[in-house]
Amino acid sequence: MSALRMAWRKSLNFVMLTLTGVAALAVVSVLFLILGYLVWNGGASLSWKFFTQLPKPVGESGGGMANAIVGSLKLLFLAAVMGLPVGLLAGVYLAEFGGKTFSFIVRYTTDLLNGVPSIVIGIFAYSLAVLPVRHFSALAGGVALGIMVIPITVRSTEEFLRAVPGSMREAAMALGASKWKTIATVVLPAASGGILTGMLLALARVAGETAPLLFTAFGNRFWSQGWGQPIASLPVMIYTYAVAPYDDWHRQAWAAGLVLLGLVLLSNLGARFILARSKAV
Amino acid sequence: MSAAATTLAHEVPPQAGPRAFLHRLRQGDEIAHLITLTFAAVILLLTSMLVYELWINSHLSRAQFGWAFFWTKVWDPNFDNFGAAPFIYGTLVTSAVALVLAVPLGLASAIFLSELAPRKISDIISFLIDLLAAVPSVIYGLLGIFIVVPLMRTTLGPLLINTVGDVPYIGVLFRGPTYCVGFLTAGIVLAIMVVPFIISVSREVLLTVPREQREAAMALGATRWESTWQVVVPWARTGIMGSVFLALARALGETMAVTMVIGNAAAIKASLLAPGDTIASTIANQFTEATGDLYLSSLIELGLVLFLITFILNGLARILIVATERGGGRPA
Amino acid sequence: MKKALLVVWLMTLAATLTAAGVAAQGGTVLLNAAGATFPYPIYSKWFDVYHTAHPNVQINYQSIGSGGGIRQLQAGTVDFGASDGPMSDDQLAQSKFKILHFPTVLGAVVPTYNIAGVTGELNFTQKALAGIYLGTITKWNDLEIAKPNPGVNLPAADIVVVHRSDGSGTSYIWTDFLAKVSDDWKNKVGKAATSVNWPVGLGGKGNEGVTGLVKQTPNAIGYIELIYAVQNNIPYGKVQNAAGKFVKADLAGVTAAAAADAKNIPDDFRVSITNAPGPTVYPISSFTWLLIPAQIQDAAKRDAIKDFLKWMLTDGQKFNEGLTYAQLPKEVIARETKAISLIQ
Numbered sequence: 001m002s003a004l005r006m007a008w009r010k011s012l013n014f015v016m017l018t019l020t021g022v023a024a025l026a027v028v029s030v031l032f033l034i035l036g037y038l039v040w041n042g043g044a045s046l047s048w049k050f051f052t053q054l055p056k057p058v059g060e061s062g063g064g065m066a067n068a069i070v071g072s073l074k075l076l077f078l079a080a081v082m083g084l085p086v087g088l089l090a091g092v093y094l095a096e097f098g099g100k101t102f103s104f105i106v107r108y109t110t111d112l113l114n115g116v117p118s119i120v121i122g123i124f125a126y127s128l129a130v131l132p133v134r135h136f137s138a139l140a141g142g143v144a145l146g147i148m149v150i151p152i153t154v155r156s157t158e159e160f161l162r163a164v165p166g167s168m169r170e171a172a173m174a175l176g177a178s179k180w181k182t183i184a185t186v187v188l189p190a191a192s193g194g195i196l197t198g199m200l201l202a203l204a205r206v207a208g209e210t211a212p213l214l215f216t217a218f219g220n221r222f223w224s225q226g227w228g229q230p231i232a233s234l235p236v237m238i239y240t241y242a243v244a245p246y247d248d249w250h251r252q253a254w255a256a257g258l259v260l261l262g263l264v265l266l267s268n269l270g271a272r273f274i275l276a277r278s279k280a281v
Numbered sequence: 282m283s284a285a286a287t288t289l290a291h292e293v294p295p296q297a298g299p300r301a302f303l304h305r306l307r308q309g310d311e312i313a314h315l316i317t318l319t320f321a322a323v324i325l326l327l328t329s330m331l332v333y334e335l336w337i338n339s340h341l342s343r344a345q346f347g348w349a350f351f352w353t354k355v356w357d358p359n360f361d362n363f364g365a366a367p368f369i370y371g372t373l374v375t376s377a378v379a380l381v382l383a384v385p386l387g388l389a390s391a392i393f394l395s396e397l398a399p400r401k402i403s404d405i406i407s408f409l410i411d412l413l414a415a416v417p418s419v420i421y422g423l424l425g426i427f428i429v430v431p432l433m434r435t436t437l438g439p440l441l442i443n444t445v446g447d448v449p450y451i452g453v454l455f456r457g458p459t460y461c462v463g464f465l466t467a468g469i470v471l472a473i474m475v476v477p478f479i480i481s482v483s484r485e486v487l488l489t490v491p492r493e494q495r496e497a498a499m500a501l502g503a504t505r506w507e508s509t510w511q512v513v514v515p516w517a518r519t520g521i522m523g524s525v526f527l528a529l530a531r532a533l534g535e536t537m538a539v540t541m542v543i544g545n546a547a548a549i550k551a552s553l554l555a556p557g558d559t560i561a562s563t564i565a566n567q568f569t570e571a572t573g574d575l576y577l578s579s580l581i582e583l584g585l586v587l588f589l590i591t592f593i594l595n596g597l598a599r600i601l602i603v604a605t606e607r608g609g610g611r612p613a
Numbered sequence: 614m615k616k617a618l619l620v621v622w623l624m625t626l627a628a629t630l631t632a633a634g635v636a637a638q639g640g641t642v643l644l645n646a647a648g649a650t651f652p653y654p655i656y657s658k659w660f661d662v663y664h665t666a667h668p669n670v671q672i673n674y675q676s677i678g679s680g681g682g683i684r685q686l687q688a689g690t691v692d693f694g695a696s697d698g699p700m701s702d703d704q705l706a707q708s709k710f711k712i713l714h715f716p717t718v719l720g721a722v723v724p725t726y727n728i729a730g731v732t733g734e735l736n737f738t739q740k741a742l743a744g745i746y747l748g749t750i751t752k753w754n755d756l757e758i759a760k761p762n763p764g765v766n767l768p769a770a771d772i773v774v775v776h777r778s779d780g781s782g783t784s785y786i787w788t789d790f791l792a793k794v795s796d797d798w799k800n801k802v803g804k805a806a807t808s809v810n811w812p813v814g815l816g817g818k819g820n821e822g823v824t825g826l827v828k829q830t831p832n833a834i835g836y837i838e839l840i841y842a843v844q845n846n847i848p849y850g851k852v853q854n855a856a857g858k859f860v861k862a863d864l865a866g867v868t869a870a871a872a873a874d875a876k877n878i879p880d881d882f883r884v885s886i887t888n889a890p891g892p893t894v895y896p897i898s899s900f901t902w903l904l905i906p907a908q909i910q911d912a913a914k915r916d917a918i919k920d921f922l923k924w925m926l927t928d929g930q931k932f933n934e935g936l937t938y939a940q941l942p943k944e945v946i947a948r949e950t951k952a953i954s955l956i957q
Contacts, residue, residue, distance in 0.1 A: 009504050009507065010504065012504075012506060013504035013505055013506040013507070016506045016510070017393075017397060017505060017506055019389060020389040020390065020392045020393035020396075020397065021393050021397065022389075023385070023386050023387075023389035023390045023393065024389070024390040024393040024394060024398070024406070026386065026390075027386065027387075027390045027410065027476060027480065028406055028409070028410075030473060031409055031410060031412070031413055033428075034413070034416060034420075034424060037424060037427075037428075038420070055657075056661065057654070057657045057658035057661045057662075058654045058657070058658065058936065077626065085320070086320050086323055086324065089316065089317045089320035089321075090317065090320045090321040090323070090324055092317045093314075093317035093318055093320065093321040094321065096317070097313075097314045097317055097318065098321075102321075105325070106321045106324060106325060108595060108596075108599075109324055109325055109328045110324055111526050111530060111591070111595050112328060112588065112591050112592055112595065113324065113327070113328050113331075114526075114527060114530035114531070114534075115529070115530035115531075115533045115534050115587070115588075115591035115595075116331065116534055116584075116587070116588065116591075117533075117534035117535070117536055117560070117561035117564060117565070117584065117587065118534060118536060119536055119561070119564055119565045119568060120331075120335070120534075120564065120584040120587075121331075123334075123568070123581075123584075124330070124331050124334055127334055128330075130690060131688060131690075134688070134689045134690055135645070135690055136645070136690060147327060150324060150327075151527075151530070152478075152527060154324070155482075155523050155526075155527065156482060156485075159482070159486060159519070159520045159523055160485070160486075160489070163486070163489035163520075165491070178309055178310050179310040179313065180309050180310050180312075180313035181309070183313070193485070194485045194486075194489070197411070197481060197482075197485055198482070200411065201411055201414055201477075201478065201481055201482075204411060204412070204414040204415035205414050205415065205531075207415050207417075208415050208416055208417030208418065208420075209417070209418070210417060210418070210419055210537060211536055211537065211565055214569070214675075214677050214681075215677075215681075218645070218647070218673075218675055218677075219673070219675040220673050221657065221660070221661070221671075221673050221674070222671050222673060229643075230645060230673060230675075234417075235417045235419065236675075238417055238419050238420065239417075239419050239537075240653070240675075240676060242419055242423060242821070243650065243818075243819040243820065243821055244653065244654060245654070245820065245821075245838070245840050245841040245844040245845060246654065246844055247844075247845075254420075257416070257417060257420045260415065260416075260417060261412055261415055261416065264412060264415035265412055268408065268411065268412075355810065356810060357803075357809070357810035358780075358806055358808045358809060358810065359802060359803025359804065359806050359809050359810065360803055360810070362810075422818075426822070426825050430825075430829055431829060434829060434830070458771075460773070460815060460830065461829060461830060462815060462826065540778060540779070540818050541817075541818050541822055544815040544816060545778030545815065545816025545817070545818070546811075546814070546815055546816060547810070556815050556816075558778075558816075562778075565779075566778050566779040566780065566808075566816075566818065567779065567780045567808050568681075569677050569678030569680055569681035569780065570678045570679055570680035570681065570779065570780025570781060570807040570808060571680050571780065571808070572680045572683060572684075572701075572704060572807075
């Protein structure tokens, strides 16, 4: 190997690796810019009142988004309960049991579903869960968000199950475990980190969606009881307040954005914590 | 030895035939297969119902316009003349710009986070990047208006026009008055929105590449970069492609953020600096106010068109993967 | 064991979430309403004040757009709707049940602009506005714009036109005005509508989108609601009315527009008051309406709605000016009060 070629390879190595660092730095700076902007614009509106009071009309000070915060939590809970199991089990099917053609069709369809605009999913959930009963509800919102959670979950579940080395599966089977037991007790736990990432990513994405909720969960200026009434949510509040003419509402919209991020952060932390605890043998 | 052999021998399951099936059934495997199959089928069911709804609710405009819907450039709610051409163009252009920006940036960041950064820092940064996925699109839109748009108008726009604008062929992409809103601005905002998906999933997949692969490459004298680019990344290829699919899907269907920074002009222009519109943005903008059955039907037909585009793009992308299958990937 | 713990945790979470927010008790009348975004601030104020005075009545209004309001009303998912533009004859004919229109407040749409060196208020003739939005008038120093503005140094720059990208009542009012004052507009673009095929220009989402674009683009012009302009201190121009006078939009001019032709307002209150006659009238004004079903089965809901309407026409109007909405003229209030009895 000539010295020139060696030098070229070495400098390419240095340049490319530095570039990756630059890229990561760029992305992280954008992130901090966004967070900083939210804090700067919304931080002032954050107060105890924001978390505990119902929205007040413009012109009156105080007022908060307590019902929207609880509403977003309820909707995310519904989305998780309805969508995550479907995504997880479908992913298990694709990785462990699937026949070639059927798996291809399912994967393709999942990608298609992922590309449907959120407003179209909202319209679909509207015809599915609102029209038949003639009223908006938290459940309908959960259906819309649940549908959106599925594709990302399926993709990551399948991907990370496949990444588990075959040797682990074989070892379990050699010990006499049936296939499903292998999957449940060996493969899934091994892939759990990646799968959880996928699930949290999916939930994070739907946490910020507005369009699908406009026609399903609708929105509510008051507290919503149970699961069958229209319910407020942070993204819809942000949308309503951001387009209004009043500065006070604009600031509240930024504050709500900050709270939404905070909620997602906490859920991420919580889920990872629980996972770590349940893995600790 | 013989006692152990006897114990093991009677636990060896029958290999084929009806006894094998019964054995698997008792073990629960068939049930597990059935259950997971059902849930996979649920996805097919949901999607079929969705397409069915879109098909049924767009029958008015399909009957009225037929195939001409695809190439009609006019969108006129007042005179009931609707065509999807400008929006198809806008959707494709903005998504292309978003991917061209996001994939290199995202992949490079993922490589850095998985290969070079210390694990703890990588975990924290990755955690924070996941948060970006939760930022509501409305806020991305507002940030686009407050940050990207002025940037376009004062710095980026004129820069591009003056430098690349004069280069033959590519230059036509960067001509014209700087409106500050348009395809490029929307593409930039979209890129920021989809980059977290690429980074998050790619990083995780790169982390699953077995150490032996890297070590083998290095043992053969490869530099760090060569080992990463020629061994590790190809190994993780399907996962990375998966993340790009996720990103593409999000870019195609994004509504709120795009609609705030694209200029909303139903026109087809060559320049990336010109205003345009996308399918998702048009549906979102006009659906709630649409009165009139043909109007509504046309909007829903737009949704159907987007579905078709996604279908074709996914197909093309998959063909691309198969065509570039060179080996070096993880055994399927 | 750990799995059981997880299940218990999930169930506790579910129970907590279900219980969360159990505030109201029996006897509460819950009304859901949807529609126009333009009057959202005043409606939210009204419903809140009314709720404080009548704690057992909760009116939940969401601004999903006028068209959305009309459709949800007809689908039966909301109890009443709201719209910035009156329902057309076709829509009323297609409706499965009779719908009554009740004007609530008045609003106006103003032209705002961003021209280097121009700080004062510009006078816009009707032809100027139509020409700009048709794309026939392309430069700021065009004679049609320069004539009524002597002494103002208008640049020979291209006009950047900004309109709304989303369907909206504001666009409805603006296009209604343009269709009345320009036959070219009526022939080329059509009648008043929430969404049209704009001949030229960029689209901004919502009032803030239009404002943002105008602020950031030199030599731009756009149209926004008066409330928005006032609340955000955005400079706007004067518009020539049917009597030939250049009027700057203010609440008095808007109420005058409604009062000008009050006798001729039809019984169902579906009327356009743009370009109304009179010297003090601001020509780009409009009502906004609540859409109430003529027959309401639920007695409690019916009484609540009727009582609210009465309150809205009397006490409610006092809140208008504070939020920069114009009050309904007395004649209209009197006629509406009589119309309430039509709800059965």
